[in-house]
Amino acid sequence: MTVSPTRIPEATVARLPVYLRALNSLLDSDVRSCSSEELATAAGVNSAKLRKDLSHLGSYGTRGVGYDVEYLRYQISREIGLTQDWPVVIVGIGNLGHALANYSGFSSRGFRTVALLDADDSRTGELVAGLKIRSFDELTAIVHEHGVAIGVIATPAAAAQAVADQMVSAGIRSILNFAPMVLSVPDGVDVRMVDLSSELQILAYHEQRKSTLQPDDGVVA
Amino acid sequence: MTVSPTRIPEATVARLPVYLRALNSLLDSDVRSCSSEELATAAGVNSAKLRKDLSHLGSYGTRGVGYDVEYLRYQISREIGLTQDWPVVIVGIGNLGHALANYSGFSSRGFRTVALLDADDSRTGELVAGLKIRSFDELTAIVHEHGVAIGVIATPAAAAQAVADQMVSAGIRSILNFAPMVLSVPDGVDVRMVDLSSELQILAYHEQRKSTLQPDDGVVA
DNA sequence: TAGATTGTTAATCGATTAACAATC
DNA sequence: TAGATTGTTAATCGATTAACAATC
Incomplete structure (x- = not known):
């Protein structure tokens, strides 16, 4: 009962540090409360994914209102384990x-x-x-x-x-x-x-594709 | 016809640098030819995934024999775009x-x-x-x-x-x-x-779970 | 209450894996 | 030919997304 009741998907775990950073940067700007839409923008993901991710940790928002930035930050920190040394x-x-x-x-x-x-x-x-x-x-x-x-x-x-x-x-x-x-x-x-x-190689791959891309490329009927 | 005929899945693109490194390290040990099993081990993935990944680039192996290390390395380099400056x-x-x-x-x-x-x-x-x-x-x-x-x-x-x-x-x-x-x-x-x-935070999350893991955890009936 | 926004559902999409037919 | 191993198929699994009921 004291330990996380559910397993958190690996893709979600990998994004928790990103949300944490976004929350820290909101706090730096004295933002105390935010919607999933705002936080998602700050983190560079879409809001559906953010809400789905957070739902794996628990229910830390308020419907109609949004999230308390400091509270959510604490919950994510705790989930990752950053509250310990x-x-x-x-x-x-x-x-x-x-x-x-x-x-x-x-x-x-x-x-x-x-x-x-x-x-x-x-x-x-x-x-x-x-x-x-x-x-x-x-x-x-x-x-x-x-x-x-x-x-x-x-x-x-x-x-x-x-x-x-x-x-x-x-x-x-x-x-x-x-x-x-x-x-x-x-x-x-x-x-x-x-x-x-x-990481540089992955960028090079995409950069290369940009250069060789045909104008009518991208969509196939 | 001269450009890659198919789109390569993002997950595959991210692994191509890993295969390239594994091939380089095989060449350093004078290994000229290898099976998908050997290369997969060197790259730290399973062989089914490796073969599936390579199949997106083309057909660069020989059934019953395996892959020519140098040839495959060249093909992957070219696909990523590393043959250009x-x-x-x-x-x-x-x-x-x-x-x-x-x-x-x-x-x-x-x-x-x-x-x-x-x-x-x-x-x-x-x-x-x-x-x-x-x-x-x-x-x-x-x-x-x-x-x-x-x-x-x-x-x-x-x-x-x-x-x-x-x-x-x-x-x-x-x-x-x-x-x-x-x-x-x-x-x-x-x-x-x-x-x-x-990356350190993701490690911490898993490390934390290890410590709090129950002996009978892991499988649910 | 009315408006807003969460948390969840369900559909879609993409990635992984095992198994095996093709073929060297 | 017999043995080995690729390249592909198809089934499974997990992640993403849009839509919306729940609810503040």
């Missing part, structure tokens, strides 16, 4: 790791970077985003000390699998992978992959 | 822009970064990844000079919409947005959004 380690402090360590979108949403690790021990002690870079060898100790559940991999592709293996054996069950490399992990471990180049 | 500009050279400018996954796939722009003119002239940072004011001139079709936004959220507007008016029709901000653009302009924090 999430200690995170980042492994691989190159340009990208550096950017991630400084990324305010993490800290502002309940994620707390507890350690930055790099395999290159000559960088140990270097200060990045207020944290000293530590040796990768300390991973297991750090995971246990802080109860880290989420690991971020920002190493080159060649190192990523070894890092993932070490994370898993240290007890991490959720991995965010920025290395352009498919990781193999045991059942029960979640990996999400962010491939910067994939 | 894609000049790219990156706007916002903070930590993330810096990381993107140095990211080898771009240059190795037909993407050519022609300019790095930043609104902070005190940074003009600074050398990053072999390119001098230039003023944002030069955007339109650079787009025209190099025929830039794809723009990358790595600015803070507050600046992103203005950058997008400028890109659109300069003629860019494909934008990769790393700023945590929904962009509004005219019809015909493609925006893909990469939100580093969203």
Whole structure:
């Protein structure tokens, strides 16, 4: 009874962060209340989809009125789990790791970077985003000390699998992978992959189609 | 007849870069030929989905034998449009822009970064990844000079919409947005959004469910 | 009450998957 | 030919959307 009564569809889960961001930006503009139409516009989706998505979480709006922005924000945060503390380690402090360590979108949403690790021990002690870079060898100790559940991999592709293996054996069950490399992990471990180049390739595909598009293309009788 | 005869489903397009990466990694290991089963494993999908996806591009395998790795790689590259040159500009050279400018996954796939722009003119002239940072004011001139079709936004959220507007008016029709901000653009302009924090939030949601999962959860009679 | 807007229903659409005929 | 594996079919599953009854 205390836990979410229903499973939330994966497509909906992926949009909850978008709604959260839209609600935050409404609050920044001192908007206290909004309709599904307004929120949908701010989030870049249509309102039917928004209402359907929210209906999976519960009934947090008022018919004829709309949604209380702060209340809905809290409910979505709670559903995602952002009301609890999430200690995170980042492994691989190159340009990208550096950017991630400084990324305010993490800290502002309940994620707390507890350690930055790099395999290159000559960088140990270097200060990045207020944290000293530590040796990768300390991973297991750090995971246990802080109860880290989420690991971020920002190493080159060649190192990523070894890092993932070490994370898993240290007890991490959720991995965010920025290395352009498919990781193999045991059942029960979640990996999400962010491939910067994939996104560019998908854009290129559509851009190419635009250029070769025939004027009478697009509709088939 | 020279252009792709069929429309490729969006879900398939999103996976083509993954297949391409898997094929590259097979080639690195001197694997010249593979079955759909092997390639699917390397790409992290099941083989039925892989074959279905490839069937949208054409018939590039041999029954009873499998796929020629190099030939298939070429066909996918061509379909995505990676056999042509894609000049790219990156706007916002903070930590993330810096990381993107140095990211080898771009240059190795037909993407050519022609300019790095930043609104902070005190940074003009600074050398990053072999390119001098230039003023944002030069955007339109650079787009025209190099025929830039794809723009990358790595600015803070507050600046992103203005950058997008400028890109659109300069003629860019494909934008990769790393700023945590929904962009509004005219019809015909493609925006893909990469939100580093969203991915972490989706992981947190699943991690949270793992912790609260009942032992007899998962199946309902 | 009248007007507005949610939450839900049901129809449609697209994606996934297993199975297998085609064929090397 | 016999064995292997693709490319396709058809069934299933999940996501999207429009419409509207419920209700503030």
